[in-house]
Amino acid sequence: MLKFLPYILKTLWRHRARTLLTFSGAAVSLFVFCFVVALQEGLDRLTSQSDSTLVVFQANKFCPATSHLQQDYDQVISKLSGVREVVPIQVFTNNCRASLDVVVFYGVPPKKLRSVRDFELTAGSWAEFETNQDAGVVGQAVARRRKLKPGDRFSIGEVTVTVAGIFASQNKAEENYIYTHLEFLQRTPGLNLVGTVTQHEVVLDPSADPSHVAAQIDERFRGGPIQTDTRTKGTFQAASLADLVDLIGLTHYLGYACLGLMAVLILTTNFMSVQDRIREHAVLQTMGFSGELVFSLIMIESVLLSFAGGATGILTAVTVLANAGIAVSAEAVSLALTPSISLAVIGLLLSIAIGVLAGMLPALTAARTEIVPALRAA
Amino acid sequence: MLIEIRNLTKQFRKGDETITPLHDVTLDIDRGEFVSLMGPSGTGKSTLLNQIAGIDRPDSGTVTVAGTEITRLSRSRLARWRAEHVGYIFQTHNLIPVLTAYENVELPLLLLPFDRAERRRRVQIALEAVDLVDRADHYPRQLSGGQEQRVGIARAIVADPTVVVADEPTGDLDPATSEQILDLLQRLNRELGTTLLMVTHDAQAAAIANRQLRLDNGQILEIEHSLESVSSQTERH
Numbered sequence: 001m002l003k004f005l006p007y008i009l010k011t012l013w014r015h016r017a018r019t020l021l022t023f024s025g026a027a028v029s030l031f032v033f034c035f036v037v038a039l040q041e042g043l044d045r046l047t048s049q050s051d052s053t054l055v056v057f058q059a060n061k062f063c064p065a066t067s068h069l070q071q072d073y074d075q076v077i078s079k080l081s082g083v084r085e086v087v088p089i090q091v092f093t094n095n096c097r098a099s100l101d102v103v104v105f106y107g108v109p110p111k112k113l114r115s116v117r118d119f120e121l122t123a124g125s126w127a128e129f130e131t132n133q134d135a136g137v138v139g140q141a142v143a144r145r146r147k148l149k150p151g152d153r154f155s156i157g158e159v160t161v162t163v164a165g166i167f168a169s170q171n172k173a174e175e176n177y178i179y180t181h182l183e184f185l186q187r188t189p190g191l192n193l194v195g196t197v198t199q200h201e202v203v204l205d206p207s208a209d210p211s212h213v214a215a216q217i218d219e220r221f222r223g224g225p226i227q228t229d230t231r232t233k234g235t236f237q238a239a240s241l242a243d244l245v246d247l248i249g250l251t252h253y254l255g256y257a258c259l260g261l262m263a264v265l266i267l268t269t270n271f272m273s274v275q276d277r278i279r280e281h282a283v284l285q286t287m288g289f290s291g292e293l294v295f296s297l298i299m300i301e302s303v304l305l306s307f308a309g310g311a312t313g314i315l316t317a318v319t320v321l322a323n324a325g326i327a328v329s330a331e332a333v334s335l336a337l338t339p340s341i342s343l344a345v346i347g348l349l350l351s352i353a354i355g356v357l358a359g360m361l362p363a364l365t366a367a368r369t370e371i372v373p374a375l376r377a378a
Numbered sequence: 379m380l381i382e383i384r385n386l387t388k389q390f391r392k393g394d395e396t397i398t399p400l401h402d403v404t405l406d407i408d409r410g411e412f413v414s415l416m417g418p419s420g421t422g423k424s425t426l427l428n429q430i431a432g433i434d435r436p437d438s439g440t441v442t443v444a445g446t447e448i449t450r451l452s453r454s455r456l457a458r459w460r461a462e463h464v465g466y467i468f469q470t471h472n473l474i475p476v477l478t479a480y481e482n483v484e485l486p487l488l489l490l491p492f493d494r495a496e497r498r499r500r501v502q503i504a505l506e507a508v509d510l511v512d513r514a515d516h517y518p519r520q521l522s523g524g525q526e527q528r529v530g531i532a533r534a535i536v537a538d539p540t541v542v543v544a545d546e547p548t549g550d551l552d553p554a555t556s557e558q559i560l561d562l563l564q565r566l567n568r569e570l571g572t573t574l575l576m577v578t579h580d581a582q583a584a585a586i587a588n589r590q591l592r593l594d595n596g597q598i599l600e601i602e603h604s605l606e607s608v609s610s611q612t613e614r615h
Binding site: 003004006007010011013014279280283284285286287288289290291292293371372375 | 462
């Protein structure tokens with residue numbers, strides 16, 4: 001088949017405007033599809049996080065700005081069986097609603113941060129963070145979006161932080177947060193939150209039953225001044241993003257629509273190409289090209305066009321997702337859109353499948369052409 | 379006998395009317411013959427040519443070429459047979475516009491088990507035969523009508539087919555160019571021994587063949603068999 005490649009490529013280049021438009025359409029379709037899949041993968045990563053971490057929040061509160069738990073609850077929780085560590089966290093965000101540019105501060109006791117997170121500093125130093133009250137370590141996605149580097153000072157509302165380091169994390173959603181000292185955030189002018197925190201993060205022993213421990217925590221504070229609502233971290237994040245979850249469910253259809261559009265586009269191009277070449281295919285068959293060979297040539301044209309366009313869209317999407325640090329946030333929980341191998345592989349396989357599907361009918365039409373009437377046509 | 383046609387009948391439906399361009403035609407063509415087939419437009423000359431070239435099927439009767447009864451071959455085997463045994467020269471050249479003269483001539487060889495070097499050698503010989511080596515890299519749009527037809531002839535002979543059929547090969551050309559093309563066909567027959575069957579409605583063009591046939595009312599009439607075939611001459615020498 002390789003010896004027919006010059007003919008196939010020159011044929012695709014013959015109507016270059018049409019080919020380039022179809023190529024671009026396929027690229028845009030797969031680009032959008034990749035974003036939809038990345039969104040879904042991001043959500044899956046967030047909601048399927050290990051059950052071994054619980055989040056204790058104030059009952060019947062949904063926005064971090066309205067959840068105020070006693071900081072000393074950590075003393076009570078840490079005594080429960082199955083609890084390995086309790087981290088009190090104060091959350092501050094510039095926007096509780098769904099947005100593409102939310103800045104979320106997590107105030108934690110500085111000594112505990114490295115034990116409960118897998119962060120790796122790509123710039124700056126931990127010592128700088130731990131010794132300076134107003135220091136913060138910034139996730140690299142935020143740093144990229146806000147063009148921050150160690151030593152910079154920046155403010156969101158009343159919070160002004162000095163960047164002590166930039167961190168990377170296996171959990172890409174974490175790269176959209178800024179971690180500061182707990183006390184620093186509690187003392188933010190106008191908040192006056194000393195002694196209270198937004199939530200407690202509870203790290204469990206591997207053998208502990210998360211639902212049992214969660215029930216124990218809520219039971220312990222039932223009837224107290226502030227009741228709690230304890231859930232696994234995945235469930236808590238899914239609940240925080242509840243509105244977005246439905247929306248992301250809907251984007252599935254947008255993804256399928258993109259693929260359908262691409263298939264129709266390539267099918268149309270293939271049909272036009274075959275209609276233009278009725279006589280040419282008859283000449284080829286007169287020379288001895290079999291119907292099967294003509295079928296294969298058109299299928300290869302279709303798959304090449306679909307694959308090239310699709311691969312370009314995927315490559316562009318992967319590049320953008322890897323470098324732009326895009327995240328959707330709501331209720332101080334961020335959903336990171338990141339590229340993945342599975343995303344690229346699924347995209348490439350779909351490109352090939354669409355090429356095959358969209359090529360089938362035009363190729364069959366050309367292969368079944370009766371030579372003599374086709375030679376007389378046009 | 380190279381080509382044996384027996385009791386060939388072909389009918390078409392045109393509205394309510396049934397047209398019978400070939401009615402019980404029987405014809406033999408020997409190896410190395412140059413046969414012209416004349417007749418007014420619409421008398422079935424091209425229909426007969428297409429039966430011999432294996433691109434159309436009769437309603438009844440048989441066509442046997444070099445011992446193969448091609449009317450019995452399946453569609454895909456017939457395609458394979460055409461690749462190996464038939465060279466077709468079209469009236470309107472029908473070159474592939476996106477391919478150079480070289481690539482157009484090479485196209486039939488891609489179907490046969492030749493490596494790149496052998497293909498190059500054969501294309502070179504075919505282009506030399508039609509005197510177009512210097513136009514090998516030109517695209518059809520860069521060639522004159524006569525040059526295009528010569529490329530079409532090179533494409534038809536490049537695989538050294540058993541029979542070359544030409545459907546009104548000078549129909550689209552001016553008189554001077556037509557003469558060059560007819561000379562070329564005559565030279566191919568005389569020098570290479572190519573068996574040629576040419577359909578034309580031009581009596582002058584038909585006269586260059588060593589055997590002239592006329593198709594009338596679905597029947598073949600032999601007008602003249604003035605010269606001996608190349609194979610007969612070869613055998614004698």
